[in-house]
Amino acid sequence: xxxxxxxxxxxxxxxxxxxxxxxxxxxxxxxxxxxxxxxxxxxxxxxxxxxxxxxxxxxxxxxxxxxxxxxxxxxxxxxxxxxxxxxxxxxxxxxxxxxxxxxxxxxxxxxxxxxxxxxxxxxxxxxxxxxxxxxxxxxxxxxxxxxxxxxxxxxxxxxxxxxxxxxxxxxxxxxxxxxxxxxxxxxxxxxxxxxxxxxxxxxxxxxxxxxxxxxxxxxxxxxxxxxxxxxxxxxxxxxxxxxxxxxxxxxxxxxxxxxxxxxxxxxxxxxxxxxxxxxxxxxxxxxxxxxxxxxxxxxxxxxxxxxxxxxxxxxxxxxxxxxxxxxxxxxxxxxxxxxxxxxxxxxxxxxxxxxxxxxxxxxxxxxxxxxxxxxxxxxxxxxxxxxxxxxxxxxxxxxx
Amino acid sequence: xxxxxxxxxxxxxxxxxxxxxxxxxxxxxxxxxxxxxxxxxxxxxxxxxxxxxxxxxxxxxxxxxxxxxxxxxxxxxxxxxxxxxxxxxxxxxxxxxxxxxxxxxxxxxxxxxxxxxxxxxxxxxxxxxxxxxxxxxxxxxxxxxxxxxxxxxxxxxxxxxxxxxxxxxxxxxxxxxxxxxxxxxxxxxxxxxxxxxxxxxxxxxxxxxxxxxxxxxxxxxxxxxxxxxxxxxxxxxxxxxxxxxxxxxxxxxxxxxxxxxxxxxxxxxxxxxxxxxxxxxxxxxxxxxxxxxxxxxxxxxxxxxxxxxxxxxxxxxxxxxxxxxxxxxxxxxxxxxxxxxxxxxxxxxxxxxxxxxxxxxxxxxxxxxxxxxxx
Numbered sequence: 001x002x003x004x005x006x007x008x009x010x011x012x013x014x015x016x017x018x019x020x021x022x023x024x025x026x027x028x029x030x031x032x033x034x035x036x037x038x039x040x041x042x043x044x045x046x047x048x049x050x051x052x053x054x055x056x057x058x059x060x061x062x063x064x065x066x067x068x069x070x071x072x073x074x075x076x077x078x079x080x081x082x083x084x085x086x087x088x089x090x091x092x093x094x095x096x097x098x099x100x101x102x103x104x105x106x107x108x109x110x111x112x113x114x115x116x117x118x119x120x121x122x123x124x125x126x127x128x129x130x131x132x133x134x135x136x137x138x139x140x141x142x143x144x145x146x147x148x149x150x151x152x153x154x155x156x157x158x159x160x161x162x163x164x165x166x167x168x169x170x171x172x173x174x175x176x177x178x179x180x181x182x183x184x185x186x187x188x189x190x191x192x193x194x195x196x197x198x199x200x201x202x203x204x205x206x207x208x209x210x211x212x213x214x215x216x217x218x219x220x221x222x223x224x225x226x227x228x229x230x231x232x233x234x235x236x237x238x239x240x241x242x243x244x245x246x247x248x249x250x251x252x253x254x255x256x257x258x259x260x261x262x263x264x265x266x267x268x269x270x271x272x273x274x275x276x277x278x279x280x281x282x283x284x285x286x287x288x289x290x291x292x293x294x295x296x297x298x299x300x301x302x303x304x305x306x307x308x309x310x311x312x313x314x315x316x317x318x319x320x321x322x323x324x325x326x327x328x329x330x331x332x333x334x335x336x337x338x339x340x341x342x343x344x345x346x347x348x349x350x351x352x353x354x355x356x357x358x359x360x361x362x363x364x365x366x367x368x369x370x371x372x373x374x375x376x377x378x379x380x381x382x383x384x385x386x387x388x389x390x391x392x393x394x395x396x397x398x399x400x
Numbered sequence: 401x402x403x404x405x406x407x408x409x410x411x412x413x414x415x416x417x418x419x420x421x422x423x424x425x426x427x428x429x430x431x432x433x434x435x436x437x438x439x440x441x442x443x444x445x446x447x448x449x450x451x452x453x454x455x456x457x458x459x460x461x462x463x464x465x466x467x468x469x470x471x472x473x474x475x476x477x478x479x480x481x482x483x484x485x486x487x488x489x490x491x492x493x494x495x496x497x498x499x500x501x502x503x504x505x506x507x508x509x510x511x512x513x514x515x516x517x518x519x520x521x522x523x524x525x526x527x528x529x530x531x532x533x534x535x536x537x538x539x540x541x542x543x544x545x546x547x548x549x550x551x552x553x554x555x556x557x558x559x560x561x562x563x564x565x566x567x568x569x570x571x572x573x574x575x576x577x578x579x580x581x582x583x584x585x586x587x588x589x590x591x592x593x594x595x596x597x598x599x600x601x602x603x604x605x606x607x608x609x610x611x612x613x614x615x616x617x618x619x620x621x622x623x624x625x626x627x628x629x630x631x632x633x634x635x636x637x638x639x640x641x642x643x644x645x646x647x648x649x650x651x652x653x654x655x656x657x658x659x660x661x662x663x664x665x666x667x668x669x670x671x672x673x674x675x676x677x678x679x680x681x682x683x684x685x686x687x688x689x690x691x692x693x694x695x696x697x698x699x700x701x702x703x704x705x706x707x708x709x710x711x712x713x714x715x716x717x718x719x720x721x722x723x724x725x726x727x728x729x730x731x732x733x734x735x736x737x738x739x740x741x742x743x744x745x746x747x748x749x750x751x752x753x754x755x756x757x758x759x760x761x762x763x764x765x766x767x768x769x770x771x772x773x774x775x
Binding site: 277286 | 695
């Protein structure tokens with residue numbers, strides 16, 4: 001048995017995603033549906049398998065049931081390997097007691113034994129809340145070429161947005177000289193993507209030191225990277241220039257779905273050489289009815305559409321009855337929109353029923369005070385009764 | 401879902417290849433694409449799995465490359481198992497027999513070692529020319545209750561001008577005992593036909609197979625069911641659900657378009673008994689700014705910029721701007737460029753057209769375009 005893996009990935013999937021409110025009450029953020037037939041975590045897992053990384057630890061903590069079931073044995077991503085493959089890692093009890101994962105660095109620290117089993121040269125740290133297609137093997141190549149101890153994937157962001165991110169200041173050789181978390185006056189526009197490649201022996205040392213220092217945050221951005229910089233370790237920034245979108249808020253989740261409908265957005269879900277894999281549920285092809293009107297939308301198998309759909313992302317098994325209108329919205333799996341209902345600028349969760357004549361959301365053009373406008377959100381398994389109204393900015397998680 | 405551990409499923413993937421020569425030029429009947437994302441073998445195979453059968457043998461003859469690719473380890477049907485599971489049985493897989501066979505019983509003789517080795521008590525036989533959602537557990541139950549030697553699944557069929565040849569008509573009495581079997585008769589009106597699905601005990605089948613070999617009588621229907629109808633207790637199982645029969649390119653075309661009717665779709669795709677198939681890992685269907693789609697069944701991975709009406713689009717089909725597709729069956733990977741017009745056309749896999757092509761068939765005589773053709 002080959003005991004050594006050159007690269008393994010650790011995927012931090014424990015986030016509660018509290019800013020997704022109604023959509024993450026019972027599911028962890030990485031399991032939130034995205035893009036018609038995917039869940040957020042599919043992008044990171046598919047990136048791993050497409051980059052030739054066949055060993056992935058997925059660290060879960062918050063509401064792991066759906067995520068565990070979804071990942072299963074990893075077969076949809078080709079991660080059901082004899083040796084390696086995908087492993088879901090939950091917090092566990094030891095002789096010293098039991099601890100929840102306290103920060104990103106602590107979560108990796110607590111799973112060092114998992115990493116050591118594969119004796120890797122490099123460990124890639126990933127988040128479970130971004131939509132992007134990235135070849136991690138290029139990141140590793142860059143890391144090796146620079147004899148780096150830690151490589152941080154960065155993306156060039158507009159200056160006006162830079163203060164929302166962790167910003168890297170680099171020298172001409174891409175070596176990181178400074179790292180500032182959410183700077184008021186950013187000196188660079190290279191934002192950390194929360195994706196790191198570390199030489200394992202180095203990272204291990206810093207994880208142990210950080211754990212013993214007991215700083216409280218035990219976080220990569222707040223502790224590990226600053227400590228490595230302080231000790232003049234070789235940290236490099238790897239610039240990624242593809243599509244990358246954080247889906248940590250309801251607005252950004254909505255926008256990231258709408259991006260798929262824009263011809264100028266470089267996120268190709270139809271590229272056969274870099275497929276995005278997902279777990280499937282054996283539904284027949286979608287049926288588009290006699291009087292349906294569909295424009296500029298994405299619709300997934302198992303759906304039955306008889307109404308009007310414009311600028312929307314429709315997940316699997318959705319029914320839109322004749323006379324219903326869905327515009328600029330996201331309907332998650334199994335939702336039914338009854339005749340006469342209007343859904344605009346909204347996110348509707350899984351297995352909801354929108355009663356006939358109900359109204360969810362409104363177009364920003366049809367609202368007097370622009371400040372009152374926002375995406376309307378309906379959580380999972382909610383029934384909206386006939387003729388009920390869900391106003392813009394509303395977040396509904398109980399039947400109305 | 402009950403577990404039928406003592407039942408072996410046997411599927412004949414190649415028996416009706418000659419009925420749709422165009423479609424089976426490069427594949428077996430079982431791997432003919434159907435209904436947007438399926439292949440014909442998915443129906444008998446899913447029916448068996450949904451009936452709790454966990455051991456299935458697939459008997460092939462020739463041209464089975466695409467079938468092997470489709471079935472793989474059987475994982476998509478939950479048949480990748482240590483005990484039982486999916487077994488592919490090409491001809492020449494055994495040293496006994498003659499290899500390529502003439503009829504069901506001769507085919508079974510070739511693979512008898514496999515059947516013999518199975519611990520099963522009953523066998524379910526099915527072909528790939530009928531598309532239906534049949535619960536074999538019910539058929540087996542009736543088979544045991546009626547103490548039958550063979551139970552034949554039958555369905556109501558109405559002769560019409562469109563009727564192809566080769567139906568086998570089953571006449572039953574009030575107790576469902578089969579009284580006569582008519583092979584390809586000239587009839588009119590309604591009758592019961594054989595849906596090419598059979599249940600019997602393994603030891604009974606063993607006897608038939610040995611008899612057939614020694615008497616050179618390879619056909620189950622002609623040499624056994626018809627010839628020995630008075631000798632044994634042959635029973636009919638009345639299947640009342642939806643089915644369609646593929647016996648010509650025309651009936652293939654009609655069976656596909658019949659899925660546009662919700663009652664047919666709902667009868668075939670039961671949430672309690674799904675039809676499983678190999679996944680394609682395609683993206684959702686993308687509808688462009690000028691797309692107009694009506695009354696169509698569309699599989700994932702399609703990108704539609706033009707007009708599509710009354711059609712079945714398989715995975716990954718592209719319809720360009722200004723193109724109009726009506727009453728068509730477009731198989732996987734077909735790419736229609738801009739400003740084309742296709743009416744009553746069947747395209748096989750990966751057909752591509754240039755801009756402005758016009759192809760017109762009729763509903764009674766659809767135009768068929770072969771695999772990988774460039775127009």
